[in-house]
Amino acid sequence: MNETSGAFIVIEGTDGSGKSTQFGLIQKKLEAAGYDVAIFKFPRYDNPSSYFVRRYLGGDYGKADEVGPYSSSLFYALDRFEAAQEIREALKEGKIVLSDRFTGSNMAHQGTKIDNPEQRRGFFIWLDNLEFEMLRIPRPDISFILRVTPDVAQKLLAEKERDIHESDISHLERAIAVYDDMAQLFPKDFQRVDCVRSGELLDVDTINLMLWEKIHPLLPPVPTVKKPAAKPQLAKAEPVATAEENPSKEEKAPLPKQLRLENISGLIAQKIERLASRAKVETPDIPSVYVPERLVPDAHKEYRAKTDTLLGLYAKLVAGLAKRGISTKEARAMASLALPVAATCTISVAADDPNLEEVVLTLLNDPLAEAQAAGANLFSQALKAKSPSFKNTDDG
Numbered sequence: 401m402n403e404t405s406g407a408f409i410v411i412e413g414t415d416g417s418g419k420s421t422q423f424g425l426i427q428k429k430l431e432a433a434g435y436d437v438a439i440f441k442f443p444r445y446d447n448p449s450s451y452f453v454r455r456y457l458g459g460d461y462g463k464a465d466e467v468g469p470y471s472s473s474l475f476y477a478l479d480r481f482e483a484a485q486e487i488r489e490a491l492k493e494g495k496i497v498l499s500d501r502f503t504g505s506n507m508a509h510q511g512t513k514i515d516n517p518e519q520r521r522g523f524f525i526w527l528d529n530l531e532f533e534m535l536r537i538p539r540p541d542i543s544f545i546l547r548v549t550p551d552v553a554q555k556l557l558a559e560k561e562r563d564i565h566e567s568d569i570s571h572l573e574r575a576i577a578v579y580d581d582m583a584q585l586f587p588k589d590f591q592r593v594d595c596v597r598s599g600e601l602l603d604v605d606t607i608n609l610m611l612w613e614k615i616h617p618l619l620p621p622v623p624t625v626k627k628p629a630a631k632p633q634l635a636k637a638e639p640v641a642t643a644e645e646n647p648s649k650e651e652k653a654p655l656p657k658q659l660r661l662e663n664i665s666g667l668i669a670q671k672i673e674r675l676a677s678r679a680k681v682e683t684p685d686i687p688s689v690y691v692p693e694r695l696v697p698d699a700h701k702e703y704r705a706k707t708d709t710l711l712g713l714y715a716k717l718v719a720g721l722a723k724r725g726i727s728t729k730e731a732r733a734m735a736s737l738a739l740p741v742a743a744t745c746t747i748s749v750a751a752d753d754p755n756l757e758e759v760v761l762t763l764l765n766d767p768l769a770e771a772q773a774a775g776a777n778l779f780s781q782a783l784k785a786k787s788p789s790f791k792n793t794d795d796g
Contacts, residue, residue, distance in 0.1 A: 406491040407619055408538060410502040413546030414575050416553030422546060423500045425608045430496050434622040438490035440483060441500040448783045449482035451790045469510035469523055474764045476506050477531050481776050484537045494623055503531050504543045504590060507582055512574035534773050542618060544611060545579050545592045552601050658748040659781040661774055665690035667741040668774050672749065675759045682746040687711060689742040710740045751785040
């Protein structure tokens with residue numbers, strides 16, 4: 401964090417830990433101190449990006465323990481992925497981004513499904529790589545975990561309508577344990593704030609003071625530049641342009657009918673084609689190959705050597721066919737059979753494809769990182785295109 405940037409702070413904690421109350425108080429303190437605060441609350445239930453989250457919490461995919469931690473984490477990651485640009489812009493403008501829940505909630509709640517500590521840590525690392533490396537979601541500067549005991553949390557939740565996680569007391573107990581584990585494993589990312597002393601919940605003001613004492617040293621200097629006051633305007637009658645006189649302002653850009661994934665491997669294109677019958681694949685005139693990230697040097701070298709050999713064979717076949725009088729276009733089409741599945745292409749899928757939801761879910765649940773990224777990209781485009789596959793579930 402530098403003096404010209406904002407700060408990204410997250411308030412975490414189990415259900416019934418008093419997050420909402422403390423979140424509101426911290427927001428007021430930041431604003432009273434002179435900071436411009438950008439507020440985010442996850443999941444964003446009123447946003448189309450929470451489509452899969454709402455279905456998951458509603459039990460549409462089965463009970464909580466029937467949906468694996470990796471699949472359900474992807475549902476939440478898509479919601480944060482859609483908010484990523486807003487967060488980046490707020491930070492660039494020097495604002496304090498304050499979020500009620502973020503990736504830490506996934507780590508805790510979905511981590512309860514993994515009993516083995518080493519396997520759970522592997523899940524944490526996978527999720528960190530998914531969100532902050534592959535999807536490029538901004539990483540919080542710090543996440544504060546409000547910790548309460550299970551019995552206190554249950555009392556606070558007594559009058560609340562609960563989802564599949566909140567209604568499970570054993571899940572609540574396990575989530576508290578996983579949050580504790582996270583604070584020990586990743587102390588630079590997660591700091592614990594103990595809200596219960598001697599079996600009693602501390603009062604709201606005491607907890608808020610404890611939290612503020614941890615937040616205040618992390619804040620950048622208070623912005624001193626003030627917005628210039630608006631100049632007084634003379635009252636003057638102005639003609640109002642009608643829609644007929646100025647149609648360009650009334651016209652809106654048409655929604656895209658095709659969703660496009662560029663520079664994806666042929667392997668991912670094949671997976672999509674199996675489900676989306678109207679999908680169209682375009683191959684470039686000069687082919688290249690998709691190279692997986694994080695390959696160790698020796699594997700990367702061997703991978704490139706083999707794919708370069710196949711690309712060379714493709715070029716020779718095209719040249720040989722062209723010498724026989726076959727057009728370049730036909731020669732490339734015939735020689736494409738020699739291309740590896742890693743050869744990149746562009747695929748277009750109709751925004752109203754009836755199988756679009758199944759395509760996205762299949763990609764998200766694929767073990768390949770490239771497939772998961774393609775699923776997130778396709779879902780994001782589908783939301784912008786207002787695809788009927790992802791209309792608000794509350795609309796009926």
